[in-house]
Amino acid sequence: MSTQDQFVAVEPKSNRWPITILHKNQKTFLKEVVDKSLTSLSARYPMDTVVYRILTQTTSRELARIESDPWHCDPKDDRSFWEAMAAAIANKIEATKLLKSVIERYVREICSYFSVGHYECIAKGVHHTFVYLLKPHCLRFGTKRWTFPHKRLQDKFHLMGQTDTIRALAQIGTIVLVPTHVSNWDSVVIGLAMKQLGLPPLTWGAGLNLFNHKGFRYIFNKLGTYKVDRRKKTIPYLQVQKDYASLILEWGCHTLFYPGGTRSRLGAIESDLKLGLLGTPFEAQERNFQNKGANAKKVFIFPIVLNYHCVLEACQLIRESVQIKEIEPSMRPQNDCCTNLLFSKNILFKGSEIFVNIGAPLDVMGNRVDIKGDSYDDQGQAIDLYQQFLDLPIKTAFRKRSDDYVKLVRHKIVATYYSMNTVLSSHLVAFVAYELAQKSQKFxxxxxxxxxxxxxxxxxxxHTYQALQRLYTEKKIDFTPILRNDQLDAIAKDGLAKLGIYHGQRPLVATKEGNLLIQDLLTLFYYHNRLTGYGLQAVFS
Incomplete structure (x- = not known):
């Protein structure tokens, strides 16, 4: 179900937002993270000799990173800290004290800040940017120019699916959004969608590489966005990251993370989700029950599927993924002046659409959840989630309590991704064109x-549309409004007009003779991949 409603805020007072409360008590929160990480690592590695070995390995890796891959956003005292740590390890300073020092440093690096005024200003800027990006004809003179901005945005920014449910559950529990990931714009799009739905601000982990840019660093530093440094794979750092994310949920902050881990290079729906990330909500729910019993807040997981007619990074992403021995000049992304002018013209004068489809929520054990927050199993029987936790086997050193349930949640999220995937006219056009090109003898x-x-x-x-219609009838895929109209010529025309609309060189264009010309096969392949996994290739066999 798609909505064109303007939602009121579920919590209009910013001082009562969970993220505001957390950052007002940030010292207490950060101390909890330090204590939790130290306790976890001390329990896993009780012997000082093992702790020294971990510290030595961590220090060695950090010094190697500083030497080989320094970034502008790295702390100014990076080298001096780790050189001092190496000396302290050599002098056999107390192992626990050194470990705590490393944890505290990592917590300071990861932590975020939040400013209500900063958030409101950025939110307004993002809103107006998308109004003019998606519907640029409002720049022209005429009646539509003077319509309300939220109405102009809703014409092209489509919120679909469980909109009422996510609003209801955000008021009684903590929501975790797990969207598909195709673009660096995804976090901004999700933030705008939640703002449109009247939800409080989210927190999420952003790659530290984004903080290399002064503008992004200024924006993200005050939006409650904690940092994720993917260069660091040391045991203490990974533990701190995990505990930071888990405690954010325990404090009731609504959170966004990408279970695929990174952007989909091929453009396809993700199916390989990270178990470690999906285990974080489980741990937060478990600790909530331990601390507050049956009345503890629940954590609700919402799969979300994002779809765009044009992904700005598509050309780069697909070329990173597809290995070609020697790329011809015509196959390389074009960055010349003419291409940049074409891109600017497209941004200014051509509109597009974004589809945000919100799936049915799950609890942390993979049970279906209704709008009241009650859990049900696959047979529709009511489940007491607290009792389900009490009935779990005792955790052992060899098996985590969450293992089976996290795998179940992963399976259900992937299934939801496929069933909630919205067929865009541009993706359908790309799929058919690429499959026909593949049939060429010299392909x-x-x-x-x-x-x-x-x-x-x-x-x-x-033929492809008929196959998709059967899937749509069986609720195995979703349609945009134009796909439901059953007018093939109109769908094809719309898809051709919107496919890769902001790219300097469009992947597929119409010729003067009325045929179709593939100008960029790799980029066409990227958009084609959004409809893989449904068995549609059988239409062309």
Missing amino acids: AIDLTHIVIQYGDFMVAFG
Whole structure:
């Protein structure tokens, strides 16, 4: 279900937002993170000899990182701290004291800040940016220019699915958003979507590489965005990251994270989700029950599928993923002046759409959740989640209590991704065009300027659409409004007009003769991949 409503805030007073409360008590929160990480590591490694070995390994890796891969956003005292740590380890300073010092440093590096005024200013800026980006005709003179901004945005920014449920559960528990990940814009899009739904601000982990840019560093530093440094794989750092994310949920902050770990390089729906990330809500729920019993707040997991007619990084991402021995000049992303002018023209004068489809919520054990927050099993029987936790086997050194349930949650999230994936006209056009190109006898991924006869295209387009209709009827995929109209010519025309609309060189264009010309096969492949995993290739066999 799609919504065009303007939602009121579920909590209008900013001083009562969970993220505001956390940052007002940040010293207490950060101390909890330090204590939790120290306790966890001390329990796992009780012997000083093992702790010294971990500290030595951590120090060695950090000094190697400083030497080989320094970043502008790294702490100024990075080298001096780790050189001093190496000397302290050599002098056999108390192991626990040194470990605590490392943990405290990592916590300071990771931690975020939040400013209500900063958030409101950025939110307004993002809103207006998307209004003009998605619907630029409002720049022109005429009646539409003077419509309310939220109405202009809602015409092109589509919030679909469980909108009422997410608002209801955000008021009685803590929500964890687990969207698909295709673009660096995804966090901004999700933030805007939650703002449109009237939800309080989210917190999420952003790659530290984004903080290398002064502008991004200024923006993210005050939005409650904690930092994730993917260069660091040391045991203490990974423990601190995990505990930081878990405690944010325990404090009731609504959170966003990408279970796929990174952007989908191929453009396809993710199916390989990270178990470590999905275990964080489970741990937070377990500690909530331990601390507050049956009345503890629940953690609700919402799968979300994002879809764009154009992903700005598509050309770069697909070329990172597909290995070609020697890329021809025509296959490389174009960065010349003409291309940049075309890109700027497209941004200013061509509109697009974004689809945010919110799936049905799950609890941390994979049970279905209704709008009241009650859990149900696959047979529709009510589940007492607190009792379900009490019935779990005792944790052992060899098996985590969460293992089976995290795998179940992963399976259900992936299933939701596929069923909530919204078929865009542009993705359908890309899928059919690429599959037809593949049937060429001399097909190769580095080919350019492939011509497809329009009549052949429309025949294959019709067969593919019929296969998708069957999936849609069985609720195995979702449709945008134009896909529901059953007008093939209109769907094909819309898809061709919007496919890769902001790219300097469009992957697929119409020729003067009325046929279709593939100008960038790799980028077309990227958009085609959004509809893989549904067995549609059988239409072309």
